[in-house]
Amino acid sequence: MPSANFSADLPSEEAFENDIPLPAEKYRERAEREYLDFFEPKSKPERERLRILLSEIDSSKLFQSSHWMRLLRYRKSLLVGYHSEIVSDSYFLSAYGKVDPRKEMIASVRGLFLENNKNLDLSPQCIFPERYRWLRHALKIEISDQKIACNRLDVWKQNINLSKVKLVFASYYLQSPASLFGHTFLKLNNKSNLNSELLDYGIGYAAEPGEIDPLRYVLGGIFGGYTGKFSIFPYYAKINEYNDLENRDLWEYELSLDDLQKEILLGHLWEMGQAEFDYFFQRENCAYQILRVLEVVKDINLQSDTQMILTPIDLLKKVHAFGLVKDNSPVFRPSLYHRLENQITEMKEEEREQYFINLNEIDQKKEISLNQETDVRLVPVLIDSFQYRMTQRKLLETDDRYFRLLGKQSSLPIEAKKADEIKKEDPPESAHGSRRLSLGYGNASIGNFMEVESRLAYHDLLNVPKGMISTSEIQFFNLKVRKYEDNRPEITTFHLIKLASLSPYNGLSQKHSYLIDIGSQTLSFNHPEARKAVGNLDLLYGYSFAQEFSKGNSFGVISILGGLKAQTNSDFSYGMRFGPQAMLNYLYEWERFKFQWQYSYAYTSMSKNNNFFQNSLKLRYAIHVDHEIRLEYTTYPQYAETLVSYQYLF
Template sequence: MTRRTATLKRIFAVLALSASLPLHAATPEQLADDPYWIALGHYETGKLGGWRSYVDDKAFFLAADGASNPRAELVATVQALYQPAELGDRHPQCVYPARTRWLRERLALTDLPSPDCAEFRAWFKDVNPHSTVLVFPAAYLNSPSSMFGHTLLRIDQPDIDSHNTALLSYALNFGAFIEGDDNSILYAWRGLMGGYPGLFALVPYREKLSEYSRLENRDLWEYRLNLTPEETGRMVEHVWELKQIRFDYFFFDENCSYRLLELLEIARPGIELTERFPITAIPTDTVRAVKDAGLIERIDYRPSRERELLARAQPLQADEEVWVLRLSQDPARLEDADYLALPAERRALIQDAAFRLVRYHASNEERSANAQRSFQLLSAINRNPPPSLQLERPPLPEAGHQSRTWQLAGGSRDERAFAEYGLRMAYHDLNDNLDGFPLGAQIEILQLKLRQYEGNHWQLQRLDLANIRSLTPRNALLQPLSWQVGGGLERVLGEDGDTPLVGHISGGAGAAWQLHDRLLGFALGTARLEYNEGFAAVLSPALGFNGGMLWRNPLGNLTLEVAGDYFHNGEVRRRLSLNQQWEVSTDLGLRLSAQREFSQLASPVNEVKLELRWYYY
């Protein structure tokens, strides 16, 4: 009898035995529809019925049609588990440890070969999984790919609390695999369209901590989960199966957050997290889903270097900020007579701020020069230490409003009454309820507005594909660029008061300033490319401006804006607008808008609108 024949007989014997063990074993037919097997294969119900796997890599499957046939994949896996033990690390038991453990338990596979999975055992021992932390690097305004925030998992070892060994933990991350140097705009576009493959990566946590809190200056929120060591280990086993396995990556649904929810469903069978996100998976929404599922045990906050720098510099006077800049560039000026004449307590604050400024710019400068300046300033701090830095913890990211917004409005345009109905898929603008969001941030994706005038006259008012604004204030120590970009369809003022629907792509750059604690001013130069059939050249460029103020007041947020576009064909448009939102509750807002439009083609037009905004996912 050949080895292959003996193996097949053993498989059939096991399958026959399984039918007589209904209390603790099952048949392959039954297991193929088990939610846990579906989760292990990352299957979803196909649009036209049947199954399809999110995994876009043939190397993950053992059956030829395994990507669309969970039963065939299960049968192929059971057969593969009986391959000769001499295969060693290449044995399917070594390649698929999570599948192996589960099938062994459910099918009572007591006679499996015992290959030596040396690579997996060494890797698992090095990771040493014991507990899990969901990490949320908060939104970062000046990076288009980071404006939604991000999530990753930290896999901790058993002595994490007693020995404070978080830096020795591993970060489990899913992200786009980028080859080459795509710029931010190309990166955003390809991310939207699924132009990058997505890969899981397990790397030292200290590397990710450096990347997010230092290089991108993002606050970190750490949500300790109540997963048991067994559940954490079960999840890590599956991560080994996904090593170098490719998925399609999309910013809004099949992204970092969605993939991690799938892993948590592997860790704790029975929880349902991904079903809440059939269309989009915004990171803050997925954090909220994890919280609602009762998985969060504790929340810790780690401020970014930028937040710490600004907090330390906040009590400094203008002349003291000048000293911060001088010392950060040349610590030898610590011995200047003018500097030593300052009170010791003020020098303590100045040199600590200078040290933090040097560390903030560390990624952009030569390491040796930066290290020398840091050492000199740190020595001065040790001789004259400042008071400990007290930072107020900002609102939790998941405490903000939901991502999808329904809008119902009534108003008047040049004495014509109208009703307006809107839907925005994601996720925040300058006037929206602010808790959990930074002031001056706006990122709107797929916004539709339909307007109904008197006489039952309907029209498409606007369709925004994207509308992003980053108004990051400048100060004496940091000089970030403010910018905006958008595109879609919108109504503009035309001849004789007509409002033609035009297509456009627009953008701009400039600066923003913190005029007061709750008052932001901004000014940007803009450019616009418009498709307008009313123009002699239907595709026409324009240069312009956009400026105004954003005021956080007791009711909510108020914006006062003025904008203008000067087309090459001589057409000039200007707009003055005011928007005030009343934050009725976290997920309900009432917005009053007033606007006056000017065009050389028509008389000025006034519009007033009152809008109810319901934030709902």
């Protein structure tokens, strides 16, 4: 079943049986043609009633109400005054509605007096149900007064048949820039689907960049250029996409909403179908828009405007802090790979060896060799492995070997078919804060120094991995400022964006590793005190290795990467040095400690510049998930330093 986008209009025929979609273009045409700033009802009594309502709006300053500001997504700044985050004209009934809350409210009240026409679903009251519900309540208008029938809205609500609302978090997906922070959306539980929640619907917010290359996609997501929209989809489609295709765990949190708040939620989500926004990865993203929806539903300030970067983890922390989540534990839906990983880890050593022999036979398209001793344990996990390969499009769903395994499974004892219980991971809201401040003191080749570091987001390889991926790094706007003795403060390091995925390679996942670093750093030229800032770019690709399926002590994670290094400064030959680069990285964690060794070498003499190397040893001690002590030793050509620092994450 395809997903149905609100702005393509309301849900599709398949989603809502015989309900015929009404193109959104008709809404837009209506908004462009019929702004209501000067509309007057024909009858004198209605004109008098309108005059009384408009007078009450001005006398009470109702248009300054916090709920009205949230409904229309108004923000106020010193320079431009009010402006709405919504960029689509079809959301406004006044020609000045994007920048004037009063005129938009007056136009909305005028809309109460529009004469009924043949297509009532084009009426403002049917397009913006929550807006008009609230206006009736605030202006004490009788429910039956100026109330019309909205057939399409009613059919939509009947088909959703809402019982519960859940906030769903899809874990990090490092292969897609838009999902580096994870993803959040709402799940609408249907009263008729209590035993089959996969048939429920989800509503989420995402960018619509179209066909575009990855680099432009990242830059557009950071600096703007995409339109974001809400869309509705069957929940099982997201299970297939996230759990199976992208190997992402799902966490479901039931929200604490009463009946009125559920009604407000449905009405506001319906009218969000007319809204388009400017999309940004770091802030005006899925988490931000869902937080704004919940502010409308709960009529509270969830501090959506207080952070320069708002991530899905931040959203989860906020809904827990404000008591919006019910006390019952979240529902955990492990990914297909996570389930396989658990099954392989629970195997005995000889079973694991036989499994990888069989997995190789599957990949080589050979017949699978099983024996009676391992049949009971391996058949279920080999079936899951077939499904995993199918999601990777490495095997066809018509493979006869798959069906023979299914036949063999049917003859196994019932207890042999049961998968091992998967230990629930640390929930994502238990992760450390995404922002960081640190204070450090060190000694370098040119003297002692004090260092202050600030990071807007998100996680590095030494941070406590609780609720995160331990072999990942996602840093945005990381800035280090130092003051050496008898010198002015200087910016020594700036990471505009730094991404690393060092997931171990194994016969099942066959994952690769990569590192991307875009920013600047201060380096020594010719002698230690000749320090200058250089622009820096690292692009590396390779593999990482670990005892991923071992229950015992692991030797850590070893990564071998190769790629390109490029740096810019006017003192380099031709203003730039570049060349191939190799990197070794080692991570080892035990209890509260984590150790990292990293060595890189760039052959930049090909650009008629000196070659470059960097060697670093780092040790982290976690006082708490949000408090760390670090000890670091780093060497570059003609320069070395030691640093001890305190890290605070919030």
